[in-house]
Amino acid sequence: MQLPQAIERLSSLLARLPGVGERSAQRLALHILKQEPAYAEALSGALAGLHSGVRFCERCHHRATANLCGICSNPHRDASLLCVVEDVPDLLALERSGEYQGLYHVLHGVLSPLRGVGPRDLTLEALVRRIDAEAPAEVILATSISVEGEATASYIQSLLRNRPVLLTRIASGVPQGTDLEYLDQGTLGRALRARHSLLRP
Amino acid sequence: MYIGRLHAEHFRNLDTLEWWPHRHFNLVTGQNGQGKTNLLEAISVVAGLRSFRSARLQDCVQFGQERATVAVQAERQGVRCDLAVQFGASARKLFVDGKPTAGVSTYLGKLVAVLFTAADLQLPHEEPEARRKYLDRVVFNHEPAHLGDLRQYERVLASRNSLLRQARLGPVDPQLIDVYDGLLAQHGARIIARRAAVLARFAPVLSEVFARIAAPGLSAEIAYAPRGVKKADRDVADLQDELLGALRERRDRDLAMGHTTRGPHRDDVGLWIGGRPAQLHASQGQCRALVLALKIAEIRSLEASLGEPPILLMDDVSSELDAERNRALMTYLEELGGQVFLTTTDARFIRVAAPRQVFAVHAGALTPGAVLEGAAQGES
Numbered sequence: 001m002q003l004p005q006a007i008e009r010l011s012s013l014l015a016r017l018p019g020v021g022e023r024s025a026q027r028l029a030l031h032i033l034k035q036e037p038a039y040a041e042a043l044s045g046a047l048a049g050l051h052s053g054v055r056f057c058e059r060c061h062h063r064a065t066a067n068l069c070g071i072c073s074n075p076h077r078d079a080s081l082l083c084v085v086e087d088v089p090d091l092l093a094l095e096r097s098g099e100y101q102g103l104y105h106v107l108h109g110v111l112s113p114l115r116g117v118g119p120r121d122l123t124l125e126a127l128v129r130r131i132d133a134e135a136p137a138e139v140i141l142a143t144s145i146s147v148e149g150e151a152t153a154s155y156i157q158s159l160l161r162n163r164p165v166l167l168t169r170i171a172s173g174v175p176q177g178t179d180l181e182y183l184d185q186g187t188l189g190r191a192l193r194a195r196h197s198l199l200r201p
Numbered sequence: 202m203y204i205g206r207l208h209a210e211h212f213r214n215l216d217t218l219e220w221w222p223h224r225h226f227n228l229v230t231g232q233n234g235q236g237k238t239n240l241l242e243a244i245s246v247v248a249g250l251r252s253f254r255s256a257r258l259q260d261c262v263q264f265g266q267e268r269a270t271v272a273v274q275a276e277r278q279g280v281r282c283d284l285a286v287q288f289g290a291s292a293r294k295l296f297v298d299g300k301p302t303a304g305v306s307t308y309l310g311k312l313v314a315v316l317f318t319a320a321d322l323q324l325p326h327e328e329p330e331a332r333r334k335y336l337d338r339v340v341f342n343h344e345p346a347h348l349g350d351l352r353q354y355e356r357v358l359a360s361r362n363s364l365l366r367q368a369r370l371g372p373v374d375p376q377l378i379d380v381y382d383g384l385l386a387q388h389g390a391r392i393i394a395r396r397a398a399v400l401a402r403f404a405p406v407l408s409e410v411f412a413r414i415a416a417p418g419l420s421a422e423i424a425y426a427p428r429g430v431k432k433a434d435r436d437v438a439d440l441q442d443e444l445l446g447a448l449r450e451r452r453d454r455d456l457a458m459g460h461t462t463r464g465p466h467r468d469d470v471g472l473w474i475g476g477r478p479a480q481l482h483a484s485q486g487q488c489r490a491l492v493l494a495l496k497i498a499e500i501r502s503l504e505a506s507l508g509e510p511p512i513l514l515m516d517d518v519s520s521e522l523d524a525e526r527n528r529a530l531m532t533y534l535e536e537l538g539g540q541v542f543l544t545t546t547d548a549r550f551i552r553v554a555a556p557r558q559v560f561a562v563h564a565g566a567l568t569p570g571a572v573l574e575g576a577a578q579g580e581s
Contacts (some may be wrong), residue, residue, distance in 0.1 A: 111377070113363035119374060147356045147384065154380045185346035187352075 002083040007033065059130065061106040061123045063088060071095075071104060078102045080137040084127065084156065086110050086144060094142065102140075105130065109150040111155055119155065128159055145172040145190075202313065202509050203540035204244065204283075206274040206581065210291075211266040212246075213239040214565035222542070223572065225556030226534075229544045236565045237544035241316070241514040245269040247286055248314040248512065250295075251306065258288045272296075275312045278509060282311050311403065313511040317496050319521045324495065325479040325488050329469035335495065336425070336470050340399045342503045347395055354388040361385055362460045369459060371564060382448045385464055389429070391439035392465045397433035400425050400470075406501060411494035414529035421491050422473040429463035490526055497533055510539030519543065519550040528552065 005009075015025035023194055032040055043064070057069035061172050064070070071077055081102025085091050092105050107122045131139065141156060143149035160167055173191030174183065183191075209218040214236045229237045238254075242261065246252055252261055262269040268289025275282050285296040295302045302308050325329055339345045361381035367373055404423050411421035427433045429447045430440055447463045448455075455461055472479040472495075474487050483491065504510045513534065519527050527550065534541050535555040545551055548559055559570035 099386070111380075113360045113367060113381075118367075119377060147353060147360065151357075151360065151384055152379050153379060154383055158376045158379060186349040189346050 060104045061108060061126065062091060062104060076101075079134065081140065082131070082134075082136040082138070083140040083142050084167075085142050086149065086152075090142065090144075104127075107143070108150070110143060110152045112148045122152075122157070124159065127137075127156070131160065131163060131165060136165060138168060140168050140170065142170045202275065202277045202507070202512060203251045204273050204275050204312070204512065207244065207247075207538055208272040209243045210270040210555060211263040212243050212269045213261055213263060215239055215243065216263065216565055218567060220560075220567055222540070222560075223556065223558035223568075225538070225555050226553050227540070227542045227544060228551050228557060228559045229562055230546070230548045230559060231562035232546060235325055235562045237562050239515050239565070240562065240567075241542055241544060243271045244248060244273075244512065245314050245316055245514060247273050247284055248312040250286060250293075250309065253316055253318070258293065259290070262289045264370070267291075267301060274504055275313065277311065284308065284312055313503065313507060314514055315432050315500055316494075316516070317518050318516040318554075319518055320374075321496065321513070322489050322492050322518075322521055324492050325472050325483070329467070332470040332472070333466075333468060335499070336396055336400065339403055339499055339502055339535060340396055342499070342506050343399045343402070347392070350388065350391055350395070354385070354392055357384045357388050358461055358464065358466055365461070366459045370455055378452065382445060382452075385448060385461070386441045386445035389444050389464045390437050393427055393430060393433050393444070394435075394437045396431050396465070396468070397425050399512065401434060403498065403502060407494055407498040410497045410501070411491060414493060414497075414533075415490040419475055419487070421479075421494060422471075422476075423495070424471040424473065426469040426471045428467040428469070429465070429467065444514075445534075462502055486523060486526075489522060490529075493522070493526055493530055497530075500537070504537070504539075510537045513537075513539060513541045514540065515543045517544050517546070519545055520547075 003026070005124060007026075010032070011022070011025040011029040013025075014020055014028050015022050017025075020028070031194055032043065053065060054063050055063040055065070055067075057066050057072055059072045060069060062069040064072075066073070078101045081100075083094065083100060083102055084105045084107065085094065086107055086109065088106060091106060094100050094104075105123070105127050107124070107127075109117055109122050111117055111119065111122070139156075139160065141153040143152045158169060171194060173187065173194055174180065180188065203224055204222055207218070207220040207222065209215045209220075212218070218240075220240075228241055231237050242252055242254055246258065246261060251259075252258060266289070268287055268291065269370070270285065270287045272283070272285035275284060283296070283298050287294040287296075295305070295308045296310055297311065324335065326503060337347065337351060361378070364373060364378055364381060368378075400423065407423050408421060411419075415421065425433050430443045433440070444464065448461070451463050474483040474491060477483070479488055479491055499512065500511065518530070522530065531551070531553050535553060543551055556572070556574050558572045561568045561570065
């Protein structure tokens with residue numbers, strides 16, 4: 001061992017983070033050591049308080065500090081719209097778009113028999129209960145455009161069959177600002193199949 | 202499209218190789234075990250990043266060496282292109298025109314090589330999978346989107362099979378299996394429809410090529426034999442409904458088997474000679490003529506989509522064909538006008554009049570012979 005144990009311990013913990021390899025973990029640990037001791041204390045304090053200070057929103061399962069998250073407790077959000085997303089980063093991306101003023105439901109994953117993820121591993125039961133209780137006018141399925149995302153959307157569709165709710169799926173196809181010639185055939189094919197009419201005879 | 206220069210290092214028994222192949226015919230001769238096939242393999246690896254002999258590229262690294270390199274200077278429609286691949290213990294590295302390239306998609310397609318080996322002659326007698334692969338290659342040549350659709354279908358299929366197996370261990374929501382039935386039917390119908398559409402255009406080409414190389418009066422047909430739908434040449438929506446019905450009907454059986462027994466992954470390609478199934482009724486010579494016709498038709502479909510002939514790699518094919526089929530094959534290759542690499546233990550098997558060069562392979566080393574100008578064709 002070429003480094004003191006305290007540094008080794010920190011870097012081996014940092015190396016477990018996604019996208020951080022052994023060498024960058026070591027660099028991060030050495031960097032923290034170079035800062036004022038107050039920084040390391042603030043960092044460790046922030047880490048220590050993370051779990052006790054964060055819980056799941058009991059309505060939408062987004063991360064929250066209280067029983068309800070900031071979005072669910074905001075009276076200006078449109079409660080007639082419910083958007084179902086795979087995970088928190090997807091919710092944040094939709095928020096950044098500024099287009100959406102409704103509420104969310106976070107599944108915390110997608111169905112994947114290959115990885116052993118079944119309906120019970122997601123917040124699907126809560127979703128159905130919520131729709132029955134809150135009766136939104138529209139449920140938007142914003143799971144990703146992949147085999148797993150499509151399977152999850154399709155399963156939710158079968159769960160919500162016979163319920164008085166408009167169920168929609170986000171569009172997929174040509175991204176804005178893209179030249180058609182640079183698109184892969186799969187995306188282009190999808191965009192063609194999902195075309196919409198501008199004029200009718 | 203042709204290879205002007207090939208450089209290989211530590212590739213199987215080719216220690217260090219510098220090769221300036223002939224623009225048209227390259228006859229690679231040598232005794233067995235000297236490295237003839239290794240040369241063709243090196244070309245197919247640098248073109249397609251896969252070996253036709255082993256599943257892992259690492260197996261192509263010379264014993265005792267860390268890594269192998271294959272590099273070519275190629276020309277496609279008059280434009281020079283340098284490709285190189287390095288592989289071995291560490292991660293594979295790709296270079297296009299000397300620049301490292303991370304994406305396989307920018308690399309693949311720059312050099313296209315078609316391989317024909319003696320093993321291909323068994324195609325009518327192989328399992329359906331071999332004929333499906335042949336069909337999918339032809340479909341891909343016409344419509345590249347096919348590959349992505351196949352990958353997606355395989356993922357849905359693996360998911361459904363995994364679910365069927367989970368159902369043996371404990372209860373699985375039938376609605377969940379419904380979901381994968383729906384996706385499988387949706388993706389599967391597109392594959393079936395595309396295979397049927399391409400085959401409809403391809404079948405006459407095959408019949409025509411076969412008529413030229415087989416005995417007079419004998420005809421050959423290729424037909425799609427789907428399992429899961431009765432007729433393939435229909436609307437995608439109809440195919441989807443029918444496939445979905447077949448999956449539902451087979452649900453209990455699939456659950457018992459632990460895998461999916463209907464769908465395009467079980468389809469076959471029917472090969473017929475003189476109106477009868479080739480694998481049952483045709484003679485060996487007829488079957489070989491049929492495979493030859495299939496291969497030539499595949500090359501033609503590729504030529505049509507590339508705008509020029511692909512590079513052809515023929516591994517010891519001539520020794521398996523009789524004199525008449527050999528003549529038909531060589532005549533076709535001469536007409537095609539592309540670059541051809543043929544291996545043989547005996548150059549007398551190969552009767553070509555086109556410009557050519559013989560290369561003798563001994564213990565992994567190459568000795569170029571004289572360039573022979575064609576009798577009919579000149580070369581600039």
